Amino acid sequence: MKKTLLAIALVILLATPALAGSGELFLYIWSEYIPDEVVENFTRETGIKVHLSTYDSNEAMYAKIKLAGKGYDLIVPSSDYVGLMKNENLLLPLDKAKLSNFANLAPQFINQPFDPENTYSLPYMWGSTSIAVNTGTLGTTAVNNIADLWKPEMDGRLLLPNDPREAFSLALKLLGYSLNETDPAHLEEAYLKLKELMPRVRVFDSDSPKQALLSGEVSVGVVWNGEAYIANEENPDIQYVYPPEGFSLWMDSLCIPKGAHNIEEAHTFLNYLLRPDVAAIISSEMGYSTPNAKALELIPEDVRANPIVYPADADIQRGEFQNYLGDATKLYDEYWVKLKTDN
Amino acid sequence: MRQLIKTTYAGLVYLFLYLPLVVMAVYSFNASKYSLSWKGFTLKWYGKLLTNTTLIDAAIRSLTIAVISATIACILGTLVAFMLHQYRFQGRRAIFGSLFIMMMSPDIVIGISLLVLFLATGLTLGFWTLLMGHVTLCVPFVAATVYSRFKGFDTHVIEAAKDLGASEYQVFHQIVLPMAMPGLIAGWLLSFTLSLDDVIISFFTTGPTYEVLPLRIYSMVRLGIKPDVNALSVVMIVITVAAVLLSRRLIKDKK
Secondary structure, three states: OOOHHHHHHHHHHHHOOOOOOOOOEEEEEEEOOOHHHHHHHHHHHHHOOOEEOOOOOHHHHHHHHOOOOOOOOOOOOOOOOOOHHHOOOOEEEOHHHHHHHHHEEOOOHHHOOOOOOOOOEEEEEEEEEEEEEEHHOOOOOOOOOHHHOOOOOOOEEEEEOHHHHHHHHHHHHOOOOOOOOOHHHHHHHHHHHHHHHHHEEEEEEOOOHHHHHHHHOOOOEEEHHHHHHHHHHHOEEEEEOOOOEEEEEEEEEEEEEOOOHHHHHHHHHHHHHHHHHHHHHHHHHHOOOOOEHHHHOOHHHHOOOOOOOOOHEEEHOEEEEEEOOOOOHHHHHHHHHHHHHHH | OOHHHHHHHHHHHHHHHHHHHHHHHHHEEEEEOOOOOOOOOOOOHHHHHOOOHHHHHHHHHHOOOOOOHHHHHHHHHHHHHHHEEEEEEEHHHHHHHHHHHHHHOOOEEEEEEHHHHHHHHOOOOOOHHHHHHHHHHHHHHHHHHHHHHHHOOHHHHEEEEEEEEOOHHHHHHHHHHHHHHHHHHHHHHHHHHHHHOOOOHHHHHHOOOOOOOOHHHHHHOOOOOOOOHHHHHHHHHHHHHHHHHHHHHHHHHHO
């Protein structure tokens, strides 16, 4: 009995959170999205202890920040959520004076429409959502642009993201509009286009579309480049296409939420992540693209030369970042429900 | 012939239940990183797991909370079940109903309502709030399993004990508890599993200082689940099976 009590007392002691505010940092991020060694080196250099907690989607993170509101010092929302959280006053402005390494960022990743001037957000990683095609089953000429997805031969062989914004991006780009379109007339056009595409779709999957591509269940999929990178490593026939009509870019940024206690430590960490050597480690470990221009020279050749990770500049020009669309989001969702239920 | 059908059927049921676990165990030794095709035998994921302290920490935290919340839920749940079985009082039906409502409620409703409650009372989210959340989740299940066990009781035994001068406490301790034991053990194991698996309630009720394993694994969607998670799952299954076997041995020895 005594032993049990002792064990319980120990557990209680271990579980009681230390008081925040001095030499600590609470980072809220996707699992495995930052290499352990980067965090350990930071603690070694600065003495600041980093606590990681994780979320599985932007929606979940947003709900937790909005409801709980405190306890987290840094979050990593995607671009549209930066826009949303900025509009709802859930973010604190960054102190640029403390970010001496800000200049290392490449110009094409700063001052984006979702956060002009980067008042609230720092780019962490970026990538694209585009078309992965199995040239083994379809041949090399079958899919070169978005319009090709509508071809009858794609019947039942296509995978789409389970996400209204990403699906609409295809139709909007095909029609020559912005993927942040809010005009109802244009959205209706896009909806009608997508309606024609529905018979081609076999799977909706945003979580692990590489599985369906690799197992041969689908021959062509609209996926994000991290998935395409893995699929291509396993099966070189799976190629990644940046269509001429344009495509969707994604970016995860670091932000300080309202209610953060350790603002000083957060800035120290942000500045550390902006260092070229650190950004290079992150990019090579994760196989994702860094927005840090100075880090590029330090990244291993095989990663930097891979167009799935680092597309050519001419291709990047055609990409567009998602912004938060306010009320228009409802329209997207309504059309999306219609698309998925009308068949 | 009938025997053959029976055996085949039972075999199929077991196959259906355990095949996924076997596949996962096999893949935890697969050299290929994305575990789609077999690329040779390796132990490197177990090595990786040893260095992945954040994952191991989360696993230890998960096991800790599961053991503590299952134990507390067992104590509370058994008391509730005994009360419902033994006494007739005002509001008994309401308590009954509320237990079933708790069992039927979607996790997300329980999670958000608990979070709102914790925030309203000004508690810091962390170990304690998570523990309360998991106990809340488990109590109805324990109460239901133990109550159904009481249902099969011969209540005359209790009456006889009272006639022979046993106090309420003695009745509970020496008659009710031993009889309820199988239900209690089942309730404990069920609670342990519920707590270990739970994602949604944990997400809402825990804070940045106490992150549990399911949340860690769930949040890997962005980059894909790595094979060291398979390795960790195999280790956890081995621990669980060993614990069950050991407890059975202990119970047998007692008898």
